[in-house]
Amino acid sequence: MAVRKLRMGMIGGGKNAFIGAIHRIAANMDGLIELSCGALSSNPETARASGKDLFIPEDRNYGTYKEMIEAEYKLPADRRMHFVSIVTPNFAHFEPAMMALEHGFHVVIDKPMTLTLEEAKKLNTKVKETGLLLCLTHTYSGYPMVKQARQMVKEGKFGEIRKVCVEYPQGWLSLPTEREGNQQAAWRTDPSKSGKSGCMGDIGTHAAQLAEYISGLEITKICADLNRVVDGRLLDDDGNLLLKFNNGANGILMASQIAAGEENALTIKVYGEIGSLEWHQEEPNTLKVKWLDAPAQLYRTGNGYLSSFAQHNSRTPSGHPEGYLEAFANIYRNFALTLSAVLEGDLPTKEMLDFPNATDGVRGMAFIENVVASGQSDQKWYDFKI
Template sequence: MSSTVRKIRMGFVGGGDGAFIAQAHRQAAGLDGRFELVCGAFSRTPENTKRTGAALGLPSHRCYENWERMLEVEAGLAADQRMELLVIVTPNNLHAPIAGKALRAGFHVFSEKPAALNLAELKNLRSEVIQSGRIYGLAHTYLGYAMVWQAREMVSNGLIGSVRKVLVEYPQGWLSEDVAAQGNKQANWRDDPGQSGIGGCIGDIGTHAFSLAEFVAGQQIKYISAMLGSHVAGRQLDDDASMLFKMSGGASGVLIASQVCAGEENPLKIRLYGEKGGLEWRQEDPSTLIHRSIDQPMRVLRSGKGQPWLCEAASARMRLPAGHPEGYLEAMANLYGDLALSILRDLPGHDAPGVPGIEVGLRGMAFIETAIANHHAEAKWSEIPDNLNPGAL
């Protein structure tokens, strides 16, 4: 990716002292030197906001007591001083309200997923996005991995033939015990429907598996048959999900998402099989893409900037030569890099090429609501609405 003339000024809502995901965002945004943190409303607690801002080197007057005040003041600053991009890393229930007001105030938005609490709220936000003319992106970080783009390109070029089978899984183990009762704040709000929405595990990590499957296969998941459950007493939302699915191009598949797989960390994995072969990618070894052929030995493709066997989209998302693994922060940095290019070039429309946007958010929310409804219904299969005008990255 080419260098930029100036840094884009960004602000944060959420992500106070102790918040992992906000720290990852700030590190990723800073990786290529294209962004400058200028303000924030980091916590509902003023002391936390002040402490976080001071640690980040911000002047006290750019550390705001709440996000409403931040948007108001920043919108009134001179054009060459005010925030340009707002990053939202709050609990889910605040994503849409903050994004909508920020868009109306003229700011670009990059939000943690999900984009909203439910599909109705998300459709309203989509109207706000379109009317604003501002860029809106979602932090589906796993879609920033270079070798995920390589897999997508190989499928698109027909290297494995027409896709027949897709297996995608995301098992975690961090909720195997009642860690919310032990004081874990992240677990606590994720099990509160008022803050998290109607989906627990299905919304938190199931949507990552869902989006990855659609992105790499180049097909929509059209029908699902889902089983959700909660394995820890007293838990309000699901912590485990398994489902069969059928895709718009004829492929069938299986999706597993669970946060009670004791001992697991973050082994998001996808396997695709077509008429001529298959592909396999694992998030815990993101530099490797396995290619299986029906009549040739297995190939192991490795990442590395400038490698001749990699597609242009994958190579453009690599910073290091072969043998130097790239990981989660680099994947998120790729999303920030694509955001920067669109903002600096003042591209028309609300999508930043390469960045999951509002349409990806709509697909994910439709998936969550359809899966939960199917689990509670007697119907074997439920159709995910296909009139959401999904966009391409």
Template sequence: MSKKTKLGMVGGSLDAFIGEVHRKAAAMDGKFELVCGAFSSSPEKSKKTGEALSLDSSRVYGSYKEMIEKESQLPENERMEAVSIVTPNHVHFEPAKLALENGFHVIIDKPITFSLEEAKQLKKIVDSTGNILALTHTYTGYPMVKQARHMVATGQLGKIRKIYVEYPQGWLSTPLEDEGNKQASWRTDPEKSGAGGAIGDIGTHAANLAEYVSGLNITQISADVNIYVENRRLDDDSAALLKFENDASGVLMATQIAAGEENDLKLRVYGEKGGVKWIHSDPNSLHYKTLDGPYQTLRAGTGYLADSIAKFTRTPAGHPEGYLEAFANIYLEFHNAVSDFKNGNFSSIEDYDFPGADDGIRGMAFVDTMLESNKSETKWTPFKK
């Protein structure tokens, strides 16, 4: 039985949203022990967060640089082994770089970095150090998303022809960034979020999900990117026609001004023989249709799913699992990779089912290609590499 992975955290103070999500996900299967953290750029706020989490005060740090430096000096059996980075986008690259270069593995919230250039640099550091980097594209963690991917990969749908993915939200329909909303403020600030607003925040999720399930990379984009809320500095709405490998085509929509919508992510993939549909609001179901067979609804936790799906479900059929469990599945696979690395059994990230640095690069390239296509007068823009 593998030991717990000792985890440090950068960001995720008490008033942050995503930090607590990561902590819950890491704790769910008992595979991680949070041992230290630099939870805020404010040393006082970091200290208060550490106290609330009952951490040893000597291992609650005022900055990520201090944390990585001091943890590196601890005996191997005491120091953290991996770092969870849950900061706004502009504070992804430097702590990830420093952690990897000091021998620590990294799990990082998406998008991977502030820019495509940074993402490519980080991939080089991953390759040169040999350490592991996981990216929390959450929706790849859902068991029925993995089942859909399995069905595509094993040819049950035939050659893929059409892919539709949509991610409507409504929470930025008004200028929340002008009302002191912390989440809205940094996500709409180009100096903190990067070049993309909605396309970086949720468009990257939609593009990643389409590629993950279909097994096909996007090759060309024809995009329409908009800003609807007056004086907003980054996009809040987008749509695109897509071209994939193997002549498949698709449609992507990602918007944060669909008033009334929550996180209504949907994916449909159609091949020559049939199609599948997954809806985030009913994540335990996968809808399967064929040309000459009955409409089927496959359910999580059942014995008829692919054998590889079983380890990603924790409860019997009919007991709902959702967002936190999907997050936890990425942490679970990350732990397995780190544990194998520690025991000398790690060979390749391809042996584990979680997004990595290459997915992160494609996410940043998606943002840049969407923006370039939106400005272009030609119909199709080649996907950046």
């Protein structure tokens, strides 16, 4: 049980930033966290103007993340921030995260964790050295029915897993909007800001994380076909992967941002020896379960027959929609409950500890680098290297 609100500092997420507002709503939803300070833009003037709009106290409304971390570090323990939330584009993740860890602050960070695999490994090493917490906001793992699916697989309900099919089609980059003033499109298609991959780095990582999270397996081999469909685009905007997992299972992963008409149609199907499951992000309250020798079943959020993990991450009675914001909030809540337990000298429960961490961040960056390498290679199967 938390005995205090956790004080959060935010880096990025100021004026005209989509994901910053999502993080603040998610962090605030359970009353466990308060926004105490911020450096909300790489432009000091914009940072301070953004902080003023959010009523951050003037003396803790910083122009740069370095200024914030150094100033907060000097404050008394009962005033300084407990953790920092980093909601900047990919290229601006590593340095503030490393500086925060070096100054003793826990970290929440948007995915993918860094710009390169080397940076991710360094952060993971620092987390292990310091014993601090790092939470990676792979939102979709926060849905109650995703938790339910994971537990059913873990309990062997479907027998050995044989096949995993996951797809994440979007249509918002079907036209060259990065050249038409769309800031979100501009940085995501810029290698200097996004990294080696566009579509696979942005949403393919979500699909891969979900496949491993629900199945409990790890990807060991990849055969990748990456495409740049829109003329002049510098990074992939579409891709198809064949996968091999560490138990011998096979899989298919499709991610596309040029699938005109699609919104965020993330879908996963997991097939075992005696049954299978199916979950759609655009209808997240329902988990479809199918059996080899019995009628299909629908599991629904908010019911007492669900696992402790699903119930821990449900907020309303059955029939009341719980969506993206609630799933995002579940990531923050589990992190906050774990951090509060650590601060009180208590042991977090297994349900509290169920959030993506630095190890997941390393696997995410390895996924990006291996997919790009496979896409550039002529060999059929490319070993998943970390």
